Structures are given as structure tokens and as C-alpha cells.
Amino acid sequence: MTQGLVYLAMWRRTLSTNHRCLGCRGGGLLKRVWSAHSRLVSGAPALPADRITALQAADLWRTRFEEEGVTEPEESSRYIIAHVLGAKTMESVEPERLTEHLSRGKTEQVWQLCTRRLSRMPVQYVIEEWDFRDLTLKLRPPVFIPRPETEELVELVLTDLRRKSGPGVGSESGQTCVEVGCGSGAISLSLLKSLPQLRVFALDRSQDAVDLTGENASRLGLRDRLQIYQADVMKNAESVLSLCGSASALVSNPPYLFSEDMASLEPEIYRYEDPAALDGGEDGLNVIKQILTLAPLVLSDQG
């Protein structure tokens, strides 16, 4: 008998179509713009003639974002400017630096990055990185941006894997975990970072995701306990099974949105993120069903 440990991220909510997205769907469904430069952005403010401080720049861009209906205007401008100053948040920048004048180079960088944000590129793609738990991950379109809820999913998996391995030394040495749809590698890398004995097989159907997970793993020094494969659980179920049999746990944040809701997503998401990471089919369960079918075969008897 197999008692499966399968972790699936779910956030059930029926999206009403009139939610958000004020008139931003004019360009038709799933119109995706990969590069901000290819799209003409109306009204990016001109570079200031005089030198300005970080706080003034943050204020100026917040107002600009507000006018253009960009979501989270204040956060966006603050995160981007903090990034240019080499920090994660404005709160963690030394206060004196916020009131100093920005160099010409830094001002240009702020203008360049904020202009990208004006075209609704998510902040995480604009600054090309974001934090997930205690990791800083490299991010780039169209690989799915990890959501805060997934941090909690990892917490659950960690608690269970720790309990199963018990307190004995070396007893977790045999533990393996499979992740379906690894994206940027957020889940797999967090698990590897917290459990020094664990080994992980990470799969994704997209080559972009496979590459990015590999890059992140190398940067974080976790590459040696991670195997990454480009595989689609929907199409090549058999090769998936042959690659990674008998795992202790299977974890995934599969696409779970209803196809009909895809149209009503914010431009940040539908223009930049891979729809395959979001669209779960008519009932949102396409991939989920497939994973649950495969789970008993992938998991070991103790899994």
C-alpha cells in the first residue's frame, strides 16, 4: 500500500471577469510582449535635468505609475530604486543615502528600469531577481514568479520530511524528492538548502525553466544534489517515471487556473508569465489529475 506524500499548491478562487484589468485587454487574449522595448510606452517622464535624490526619484515614479494605473505604484518604485542602490528594500538602505543625489549613471538606470515597469513588466522581472524564503533567486520571463503562498507550502513539506527522517543522524540520507514544474527552482532549492542530506529531481516542460533552475542552483551552491530534466508530465509520463522512481515525496505548484479565467488576469501576468504555468484547463485540474495518477508510481513504499 502506498501512502502518498503529495503536495500540491492550490489557491481556489473564482475570478470575476470584471475584476481589475481596467481596459487593458484591448489587445486580445494572451497577447504577450517579451521585451518592454518592443512596445511603445506612452509618457515615460524625461530624464531630469538637475540631479535628484533617491527619495525624489521614488516619489516621481510612484506618481507616474499611479497615473498610468500600474499596480502597486509605491512598492514598484521603491523596490526598483532600492535595487539600483544595491539593497533589497528602501527600509534597509542607510537613511543618509536616500537624501544624497543619485549619480547620472544610477539615475539613468532608474529611468530605464522604471520605464520597463511602466509597460507592466513585473518588478521581479525588471530587477531580474526576488527573494523566496531565505534565498535570492534570479528571475526572467517567461518563467513563473514564485508566489508568497508557496513559501508556506515549502514549510509544510519541510516539517513532514523532517518528521519522517526522525532525529537520528544520517537517517535522512536516503530521502529524495520530485518536483513537477520547478519554474525558477524556488521549491526544490529551498528544500535542498534546509535539508542538507536531501536529493531532488526537478522537472519542467519548459527549457527556459530548466535553464533558470540550473543557474539558480549553481549560484546557491546546491547544484550537486539536484538533477534537472526537461520533461512534460502530460506527454512523456513514462520517461518521467524512468527518470525518477521511488521518491520520498512529490511536490508541485501545478497550473490550476480555469482556462476561462486566463483572460482576466493582470497584464503583469498574461503578458509576461508563461501561460502553461498557470492554465490548468477547463476545470483547472488537467495537470493536477495527471500528477495524482503518476504519484503512486513515482513514490516509494515509504513515500
Place this chain on the structure above:
Amino acid sequence: MAYRRLLSLLQRRGEVIPHFQQKPQHINHTFPEHTNHLYHRSQRAIHSGTPLMVKLLSVDELFARSSLQEHLKQIEKEYNECLHVVSGNVTEDERRDDEMRTKWTKVSLLAPLIQTIRELDKKQKEITQTEILLKDEDPAMRELAEMEREGCLQDIQDLRQKILDLLITDEEADMSDLVLEITAGVGGQEAMLFTSEIFDMYQSFAQHHGWSFEILDHMASDLGGLRHASASISGPQSYKKMKFEAGVHRVQRVPKTEKQGRMHTSTMTVAVLPQPTEISFTINSKDLRIETKRASGAGGQHVNTTDSAVRIVHLPTGVVAECQQERSQLKNREKAMKALRAKLYSMKLEDEISKRYNQRKIQIGTKGRSEKIRTYNFAQDRVTDHRIGMTVHDVKSFLLGEDLLDQMNSSLQEFSSQEAIMELLGKSNQEGS
């Protein structure tokens, strides 16, 4: 109130002067640096304009007090009684079980102290013997006796210090880490600038002691000052030292923002909240409301949010903690939780602490927000602590958070220990009468 009590305690020293005069050489011999130090300090204190009300007593002076001697005798008597009971000289029927257990605990608690007291007695007898040898005719013998006496004196000194340390029991919170909270007070932008300098000072102080310093919350003002900030500090003795820093700090200087060169007085407040360990203090998760962006509606794959700020409300008390220092929501939640725990724990401790320390001059513990504890005067280049009337010079070096701050902090600690002993003696005197 506290002043008066302390003074009356000091006046009582008159009773013990004969005892004191028996061994004046001890003081000269073993404490030349110390006396010097005291002299130096009172010299400097003149700048502050307030007379030095109290001075730190040396170990010898404390031991010369009859009240301390009586207190020690009292403890020894108590120990002997308990020992008598638990060693079975009284038939078991006469004593109930739990009473026996209390006596046992008492015996084991007092044992190290009693042992040290006995060692001290032994050494004191030895010294009387060597003093006879000092009058010997043989110069070699006299030299030997002199050396032996020196050794004995050193041992006595160490034993006395040990007894004092054993008399002062650590607070429960002394073992914990802490959350430092600083807030700008009166004085607008200048107060905020000063607050920022003080925050840096404590950050260096933590580094100086090898403690970890994690910023939980940091609200800067437009001109590079600091409205409010908090940080979690952990490391050996961190709370034990930092608790003396809580209170109102005052700065007197010509602010950078001042055009006419006038001197301003501004203030900022330091609060030091002991950070409880998971085991010693639990919060029921049902009592918490955790507010994040997600709570407002959509979440998961439907939205992409960068708003990772977390706000936690403790419903029964209405205490709130927030954090937006991190990009990860989970890390913000951990930090906010840390701050919340510290706040709740300090509220819990505040009651008992305020009861216990009401009478003391150095307001230890959670807040002590109202009392002005220290002045940083730039024109006279001095820092004065008003609780012990101590002044040190070189404000710039003091603000580096290294040796000068450490020196002042140690004096506060010594002073506080002494107050604790005085309080103990005062209590036992009252019981005796």
C-alpha cells in the same frame, strides 16, 4: 525616594567604623587603582553640575558593613537549620514531604555560598597567623610571611567578590536576548538625526561584543534622520548589558539644521525588551490576526504581488507588530512575530519588574521611558549618566559604541549590583528588627 533610602543606608556605615579601621591597609594595598579611579571619576563629575550623591563602594567597604556580616550569619544559620532537618535528625513524622523538599532545595541552593563563606573564614584565620610571623626575628622568615600574606589577601578579595556575586541572583530575563526599540522624541529633525546616531552606536556596540544585530524595522526621515527603528540583538549577556541603556537620552548641541548657531536640546527614547525563548513564553496562534496583501482577496497564481509587508495583531491585547524590511513575505512574518513576542513578553514582565524595582534608582527592565538617563553635550564634549552621576569625555568616541560606552555600561552594572545587595541587606535588617 530611592536617593533617600540609599543615603540612609550609607549613613548607617557610621556604626561599623571601628570594624572598618581594623584593616585600613587592605584598602590601600589591594585597591590603589580603584581608589584612584573613583577620585578621577568624581573629578570629572563636577562638570555635570550635580553633586555626586553616591559613590560606588569597594568590596572591602561592603564587607566592612555589619549589616552584610549579619546577613551572611543569617544565611548560615538558615542553612544549618535546613541541613539539620533534611539530614534526618528530626523524625520524619514531624515533617511533611513537600516541606522536606523545600528544605532540600534550599540546602542545595545555599551550599555554594556557604562553602565560600567558610573558605573565607579559613583564609582570615590564616592571615592572623601569618601576621604573627611578620614579627619574627629572622628576616627570611619575615619575607616569607609577607609573601604569604599577599597571597592570602588576594584570595580573600576573590572570595569576597564571589560571595557578592552569589548573593545577587540573575533575573529570569538576564539570560534572554532582546529587541531594541528607539524613537525620536522632542526636537523634530534634529532629534531624528540624533536617533540615527544612537542607533548606529548600538549597532557598533553589538558588533563590539560579537552579538548579532538584525534590523526589524527602520523608519527614516527625509533628512537622513530616523523616526523609529527596532532591532533584534542576541548574544551572550546582551540583555544584561543593554537593559541599562533604556530610557530617555538627551542631546545638547548646535544642530546641522540650525542657521543661527543656537544650541538645541533634543531627546530620543530607548526601550529594551527582553526577547523570550520559545519555551519560556508561548503565544496562542488563535489570538493572532496576520495581515498580508493576500488577506485582502486574491492570491496564488491569480496575482503577482511585490507587497510583502506583514502586520500581526494580537487580538486579546491589541498589540501590533509590523515588518516590511524583507522581500520575502515569510521572512517579514518571522521578523514581525519576533517583535510581537518581545512586546508581549515585556508587558508581562513589566508588572513584576516595576513592583520589584520601584525603589531602585537605576530603572532596569522594560521601558523606563519617562526618565532622562543620559545627556550628550557636544559643546562640553561630555556624556553624563544621571543615574550614577558619571561623566566621560569625548562624545565622538562614545558614539562609536566601543570602549567608552562599555566603560559607562560596566559602571552602571556595578552600581546596580550594589543596589541589589543594599536592598537585600535593607530587607534583612527590617526582618531582624
